[in-house]
Amino acid sequence: MKTIYEKPQVFTDAITTYCGGCGHGIVGKLIAELIDELKLQENGILVWPIGCSCLSDRYYDMDNFMALHGRAPASATGIKRADPSKFVLCYQGDGDMVSEGMAEIMHAAIRSEKFSVIFINNAIYGMTGGQMAPTTMLGQVASTAPYGRETLNSGYPVQMAELMATMPGVVYSERVTVTSPANVAKCKKALKKAFELQLEGKGLSFVEVLSPCPTGWKMAATKSLDYIDEVLTQVYPLGVKKDASKEEN
Amino acid sequence: MNLVKINFDRCKECGYCIKFCPKGCLSKGDKINKRGYFPPVFAAENCIACGSCARMCPDTAISVYKDVE
Numbered sequence: 001m002k003t004i005y006e007k008p009q010v011f012t013d014a015i016t017t018y019c020g021g022c023g024h025g026i027v028g029k030l031i032a033e034l035i036d037e038l039k040l041q042e043n044g045i046l047v048w049p050i051g052c053s054c055l056s057d058r059y060y061d062m063d064n065f066m067a068l069h070g071r072a073p074a075s076a077t078g079i080k081r082a083d084p085s086k087f088v089l090c091y092q093g094d095g096d097m098v099s100e101g102m103a104e105i106m107h108a109a110i111r112s113e114k115f116s117v118i119f120i121n122n123a124i125y126g127m128t129g130g131q132m133a134p135t136t137m138l139g140q141v142a143s144t145a146p147y148g149r150e151t152l153n154s155g156y157p158v159q160m161a162e163l164m165a166t167m168p169g170v171v172y173s174e175r176v177t178v179t180s181p182a183n184v185a186k187c188k189k190a191l192k193k194a195f196e197l198q199l200e201g202k203g204l205s206f207v208e209v210l211s212p213c214p215t216g217w218k219m220a221a222t223k224s225l226d227y228i229d230e231v232l233t234q235v236y237p238l239g240v241k242k243d244a245s246k247e248e249n
Numbered sequence: 250m251n252l253v254k255i256n257f258d259r260c261k262e263c264g265y266c267i268k269f270c271p272k273g274c275l276s277k278g279d280k281i282n283k284r285g286y287f288p289p290v291f292a293a294e295n296c297i298a299c300g301s302c303a304r305m306c307p308d309t310a311i312s313v314y315k316d317v318e
């Protein structure tokens with residue numbers, strides 16, 4: 001008998017608080033697989049945001065830190081600078097990163113902090129009931145944009161992966177998604193690259209994941225995957241936006 | 250024979266495993282779990298142990314084993 005897939009070892013038996021089909025669950029599982037594969041359980045510290053993923057410390061049997069809203073990059077900075085031998089992961093949603101904490105992520109990039117960032121873009125505030133985020137697409141309905149986002153009052157969606165690619169302190173920036181087994185595999189590859197660059201002591205590595213929020217989008221879970229493939233990827237194109245990992249630093 | 254084990258009480262009935270099984274081995278279930286979801290049921294006949302169902306499952310409810318006695 002050969003084991004093809006089993007729950008990663010670092011995962012506890014806790015059942016997540018996520019809704020059925022939530023992308024946080026898929027990405028969280030890939031993080032756990034990589035912690036096992038790269039043996040990061042002993043030496044890693046996971047920094048979690050405010051948002052639907054804010055109880056993630058229950059899911060991983062290792063060191064975790066719960067940051068204030070938007071401040072995960074600041075907390076990760078302190079942890080990584082206090083002990084650069086640690087693997088530090090900074091995980092944030094789009095409300096957390098792009099509204100609440102835009103200054104923190106920008107300054108972490110400016111300073112070229114040596115940790116990895118996972119940015120979960122579901123184009124909405126999930127936890128608090130589907131309010132508009134800076135990443136909400138034009139025309140997209142949210143509880144605070146009942147007729148759809150329009151530019152006059154609410155401006156334009158923010159493309160974080162492209163923005164981070166313009167920052168000299170960022171060594172790697174890629175946008176991926178989790179809408180099929182092939183895309184989940186690509187997401188894992190991007191996360192692995194980001195983690196390995198940190199282990200090599202390179203600058204900030206950034207992976208944006210277009211992630212389904214079936215509840216916030218008021219869709220069946222399987223439909224939310226189609227919505228990403230058909231709609232979200234038009235505004236947020238997938239792919240590597242920057243790879244300076246071969247350059248001298 | 251290949252085996253797909255579904256952890257009944259972890260499942261949240263998202264349907265991803267059913268959607269992405271290339272061999273149609275998974276289908277909607279009719280038994281309710283303790284959180285009120287109906288986990289899918291597995292029929293081993295055509296399973297190729299590709300692991301797609303497990304890799305898509307956001308709740309880590311699925312394990313996959315190849316060539317089980």
Ligand SMILES: Cc1ncc(C[n+]2csc(CCOP(=O)(O)OP(=O)(O)O)c2C)c(N)n1
Pocket residue numbers: 050051052053069092093094095096097120122124125126127128133213
């Ligand atoms: C200082 C502060 N402001 C506002 C809130 C309310 N709040 C909690 S989660 C959240 C938004 C989370 O959205 P996002 O980062 O997109 O994460 P998701 O829930 O979608 O994963 C907000 C505004 C808070 N907890 N603290």
Ligand code: SF4
Pocket residue numbers: 017018019021022023024052122126127212213214215216
């Ligand atoms: S509200 Fe959205 S982001 Fe939050 S757990 Fe539910 S599906 Fe996931």
Ligand code: SF4
Pocket residue numbers: 253269270271272273274275295296297298299300301302303313
């Ligand atoms: S392992 Fe592959 S073939 Fe078997 S049930 Fe899962 S998705 Fe279907």
Ligand code: SF4
Pocket residue numbers: 021255259260261262263264265266267288289302305306307308309310311
């Ligand atoms: S993918 Fe997982 S949670 Fe979703 S229906 Fe299948 S077993 Fe249940």
